[in-house]
Amino acid sequence: MSDYVSVMGLEVHAQLLTNSKIFCPCSAAFGLDPNTNTCPVCMGMPGVLPVLNRKVVDSGIKLGLALNCTIENRNVFARKNYFYPDLPKGYQITQYENPLCSNGHLDIEVNGSKKRIGIRRIHMEEDAGKSIHDEKEPLSYIDFNRACVPLLEIVTEPDISTAQEAVAYLKELRQILMYLKICDGNMEEGSLRCDANISVMKKGAGILGTRTELKNMNSFKNVQRALDYEIERQIRLLESGREVEQETLLWNTSLGKTFSMRSKEESHDYRYFPEPDLIPIIVGDEWVERMKDTLPELPAARRQRFMELYGLPAYDADQLTQTLDLADYFEQCVHLLDSPKEISNWIMTEVMRVLNEKAIDIKDLLVTPSMLIGLVDLLKKGTVSGLMAKEIFTEMADTGKSAADIIKERGLEQVSDEGALKDLIKKIIEANPKESSQYRAGKTQLLGFFVGEVMKASKGKANPKVAGNIVKELLEP
């Protein structure tokens, strides 16, 4: 197994978050009723013509800058000709020569070591419609809502050597796309699609092995499984003296295997030629500069800064920078209260919990940074116990009320007043003679029991530390 190395490249298609489609003014929204989001242009009717959406170029330039690419000055489109029912015109408008971006790279980290993945090209193209195949009848049903939705295709150099690296690359790329707000990164829904080219060869061999193309991996987990499987499959083939055939394979999630996608037309002759209906787009320095100015701090840089500036461990930095909005939320909190680790803990536990439970984004969370800091302040002052604070947070997220309001409404102020607690504790000691004597006899671990009783009796409002001290005091032999 270790005699072989695998050589892989990834082709990722990212559906763009534009208002309208790439070549027509239909909405680019997802999930509408079939064939309700079309127009003559995206349906390829006779006589219609494409007109390029400026925002698609903007998005491509931004991504190219984020991936350290050279931005092409003179961009042209081409026709990729083939027949398929979900391809309305019988050709896809894409970029063949002179793609928008080229020669970039993306750095990834796997098991502590860094690796640079080369980006060969990024180009603009249109999506096709969707076919659904009938299970019984030999029929397919076509919905053209998705036809003409803008895509950016990102192609790496064959620099990826393991499935793990592939997943790391995908995760980082996806995060960048989301930070740039140009794609929502949803692999299950298909707004982020990944195909791979895989070959294996013996270590030290001069020539590359035969490549297969692998499609239909719709999650990070499936990418990992599929690539692991395919690498293994190719190695086994070669070891048994057989050859790897150049073919396109589909990953079957349920069976955990790849299957050949043999079709009637073995070789695809796409007959690329420059698109006569679209004129070249000149992207000059001014346009590139304008896009550069809109770039946010990218994930890798932000993680680094969180670690350096706030002294956070890598794990925290990772978690907090998962999305740009979350990272902003964190920094807004720290701006109000200079206690990064404490805030980090709050976000990684309570905030994330609520976001998951409610299946919402941070920007929809009713607890704003200042509200959170309000709660943390009260906790620090001792106005509420830690346990109570968590409950209060949940209610803040449910209702949008401030911590102070909730505490007042429910009378949750932590009772730290020794006088008040003393009375309560005296009663509890009296009510539990057995435990009291055991404690006095030396079983000091029963302190926890007494504090627990105090918390119960006070409905969580007692300050456990103070209560504990009073218990100790009163039970002193």
Next chain:
Amino acid sequence: MKITESQVLHVARLARLKLEPELLLRFQRELSSILDYMDLLKEVETTGVEPTFHAHALTNALREDSASPSQSRHDALSNAPRVHDDAFVVPKVIE
């Protein structure tokens, strides 16, 4: 230059045209003679000449990113040869 029968068949396949044998033969003959005529272009020195793909040297025809209402589903399907449940129906690809 002569176009072979298998080349004609290959091109017909790429273009999704079913050709009857007589048409196949005829096209083979006609296309060969037309392509022979095209050999005329070999006479022309074109090294370093940029190809012309558009009549005028215009650039940057761009549209703002705003969505307009789509056509009704009724209009979209109005010329469809075969429809089922608001989708276009086609025979499946048989492997």
Next chain:
Amino acid sequence: MLDTARIYRKNDMSPERHVEKLLSRIRQDTLNSFVTVDEEGALRQAVISGKAIEWGDEDLIQGIPVAVKDNICTKGIRTTCSSDILKGFIPTYDAHVIERLKARGAVILGKTNMDEFAMGSTTNTSNIGPSRNPWDMKKTPGGSSGGSAAAVAAGLCDVALGSDTGGSVRQPASFCGITGLKPTYGTVSRYGLVAFASSLDQIGPMGRSARDVAILYDAIKGYDKRDSTCVPKNYAATSLDGIDMKGLRIGLPDIFFAEGLSHDVERSVRFAVSVFRELGAEIVPVDLPRIRYGVAVYYIIAPAEASSNLARYDGVRYGTRHGDDKDLFEMYCETRAKGFNSEVKRRIMLGTYALSAGYYDAYYRKASQVRTLIVEDFRKAFESCDIIAGPTVPVTAFGLDEMLDDPLSIYLLDIYTIPANLTGIPALSIPCGFGDNGMPIGIQLMAPAFMDHIILGAGITFQDHTKFHEVKP
């Protein structure tokens, strides 16, 4: 058209009466010039136009009956491109030019016959059979806008729209003794024109006089943001006064008068040139050395683009489908085999071949490079002249049954018209005489890009001094 506009306003005849008269002529038409006639729609608009004129509307287009080539989409009116594959196709949208005309009150009479998908020079390839030349019913009106040309010449409409990719407006105009313009590429929106060869196609106005053609051109031209190849300019109206020919330099390339040109055509064209000279023009020799490669360049580029443009006719979303009971591949192949005629198939095959792997550089790219050289030739020629003149077609209209067996010899007849499409420059054909057999002859005037008004002006002036365009079949 101008005459009609005057008549409307003099109250000598209402649009309704005029349109009724034309519709009745069309009903009796033996030229097979129309595919579809929209009597109801036409009369409805005629009535509206009548009222508008009553209330003082001065728009020359108001109430004018226009025939539209059947490859220009008309909302709600069947648009077939004279092809079986679009036999029942009804667009849900108007072409841009139709929107413009309707907005000004034009009366759309119906859709005219053409060569299927505009591929041809005779209308013989139409799925409803050929149209006939009103000057001689046994002869072709030319193509591919033959139906439009015949309708104009026979007085079945006032003006018509055609389309021109390699000469399809000018050649039938010449064969039918009328005036036809292929405008500068990009001045008329192609949105709604069923594409044949995208970098060459233009919609062209056709009429019985250069003035009519100029007015119609003004009505349809102008920027349309739905066509990325449309030039973002707005143009001044073309002067209907003609131009002062004094000092105008007319270039006459020797190569236009080489072998293959009929004697009678040469005679008429040279006569027309002498008229221009009489009117003050200076005739200068010009050289177009690479024009002899034009046909080869065109017959690679046009079919290549067409093969891609026609891929959408696959029976999935519209059009006639065959082989529905078979698998997808069979359905595609049968639909297209049965839906397209052999000329269309031949060009798709040629185009597919020219773009296919291994041949792209030798054919499509090479042809595109020679295209650059032809553009260069014209640019250089226009340094020494304002207009380049020559015959529109080497021959007059031939018999309907002639030349059926040899596609290449028909292609070679496009030799004078093709260059304007390759270079994007405007070209006008006006009647300038008659052949030995009495069939009309046209002279073609070309000018640099965006100088359409120069050739239209020259055409108007020529027609103010000659009567060829007034002779009726």
